Amino acid sequence: MKKRAMILCALTLLAGTVFAGCSNSKNAGGSPGGSETPASASSSATASGAQQSEGVSNDKKFTIRAGAWFLDDRAYQVAFKKAIEDGYKKLYPNAKIQWDVTLGATYFDKLKAQFASDTAPDVTFYQTLDYAKAGNLLDLSNEPWVSKMSESSKKDPTLNYEGKIYGASGWGYLAGGIWYNQKLFDELGIQPPKTVQEFLDACEKIKAAGKTPIALGFKDLWTADMFLMCWLQSYTFPNDPDFGKKLYDGTIKFDDATIQKVYQNIETMKSKGYFNENALSIDWPQSAQLFASGEAAMIVQGPWMPASNKENIAKGGYDSFQIGFFPFMDDQGHQSLVVNSGSGLGINAKTKLVQESKDLVNLILSPEIMGPWQEGEGSLPTLEGVEVKSTDPVNDTVKQYLDSGLTLPYKLSAFMPASASNAMIDVLTKVVSGVKFNPSDLQAAQNAMEKDKATVVLPQS
Structure with missing residues (x-):
């Protein structure tokens, strides 16, 4: 994909938007649907809010299961679930939504096993x-909301397979960057760094x-993946x-000097004590607490960080500060950011509740539900009609970086199998633990690439 096309692709996500996940490297019984009484497809959902057809009612009793890995106890997540439950109750008064939530990367292993066992x-x-x-x-290609998706999201490698849409995005994500305590930076006379040397200084x-310069929570391995892939x-x-x-073709190897340089930077940071000592034993919420409390000056996270940080400060009773943002950079000051969905909302192909599931998806995608949730997530709407409101000035900073640099809809990991990405994270965690970086350690990633290359679906240009 040419640079101009890639920038336009990302800017499509930003049109008309004011800025407000978890990535995934390491990824109950009963039949699908959990139906108490088989439910009929007696309601129709519109793309704008899953409104029941006039004169149609559905008093059938059934339980529909909904799975996720991110629905924790943050206020906007709780409100998101309640809005869905309330809206679905209007469509199906006697239905119950059973939330199947496992926080973090463990969810993906569980989901894979559930699909294998038809549960x-x-x-x-x-x-x-x-x-x-x-x-x-x-296959959801013919659903009404597909026509409301941005053109770039229709090509998102998470959603599109062989020309068919299998998931709704409804939201776009800035796939990570460096958030900093602006008050502390001002007190120390630090400007947002533009080169690696300025970053280390x-x-x-x-x-x-x-x-602590940077708070890491690598017990959640997706945060390690974010840190490495963003750099x-x-x-x-x-x-x-x-x-x-x-890298996919093999003309560049995993021990390439460019890849080595990133690991060498991380080794330098570890040796100089720029990370919290418990980086490998705490999760991302704990690292976010270090940041909110003022103990750590920076954190690498996704676009939900501004809203999460305000909530953490309020809950912890910490001194308030304005959050700032800048992207990772190379030695010369080049930077690139990723904007994509990173996740999809799909329907089990074996569900016994096909129409009911479609109605639930349409409801979740409605502006009334998706808009407030995206504000909390800090995500970008990719569906026509969904608006995200935010007054945090850091969002203007994020937009400036997106407008001025190279913005892509994919990460480097999109060109490698999950096994190779996992092998790279293993090397990263070794370095953060204090083990000296050895380029030969990247051979495991190269072997995984050669072994599992057939599983890679290359991003569309």
Whole structure:
């Protein structure tokens, strides 16, 4: 994909938007649907809000299962679930939504096992096209909301397989960057760094002030994946737009000097004490607490960070501060950000509640439900009619970076099998644990690429 086309693709997501996940490297009994009484398809849902057809009522009793990995106890997540339950009750007064939630990456292993045993939820949020390739997801190409998706989201590698749509995005994500305590930066006279050396200099100044430069929560391995892939993003594609394809073709190897440089940077940061000592034993919420409390100056996270940080400060009684943002960079100051869905909302191909599941998806995608939730997530709407409101000034900063640099709809990991990505994360966690980086450690990723290359679905250009 040419640079101009890629920038236009991302800007499509941003049109008319004011800015408000978990990525996934390491990924109950009963039949699908959990129906108490088989429910008939007696309601029709519109793309704008799943409104029941006039004169139609459905008093059948049934339980519909909905799966997710991110629905925790944050206020906007609780409100999201309640709005869905209330809206669905209007469509099906005697229906019950059973939430099948497992927080974090464990969800994906569980979902894979559930599909294999025919016990997966009727409606589920998911990541990667593995489920569509395996025939687990219903083809949703003819659903009314598809025509309201942005053109870039229709091509999203999470949603589109062999020209068919298997999941709704409804939201787009800035796939990670560096959020910082602007108050602390101002007190220390630090400007947002533009090069790696400036970044390391900032870390040294923060450490000298008695603070942890960057809070890591690598017990959640998706945060490790985000950290690594975001930094690789700015070292690779701005300098070689075909870097990912070359890695896939084998003309670039995993021990390439560019990839090594990122690991060497991380080794330097570890050796100088720029990470919290418990980086591998705490999860992302705990790392977010370090950041909110003022103990750590920076954190690598997704676009939900501004809203989450405000909530963490309020709950913890910490001193308030304005959050800032800047992307990872390379030695020369090149930077690249990723905007994509990163996840989909699909329907179990074997559900006994086909229409009821479609109605639930349409309801979730309605502006009344999707808009407020996206504000909390800090995500970008990719469905016509959905608006996200936010007054946080950091969102203007994010937009400036997106407008001024290389924005892509995919990460480097889109060009490799999950096994290779996992092998790269294993090397990262070793380095963060204090083990000296050895380029030969990346051979495991190369072996995984060669072994599992057939599982890769390359991003569309």
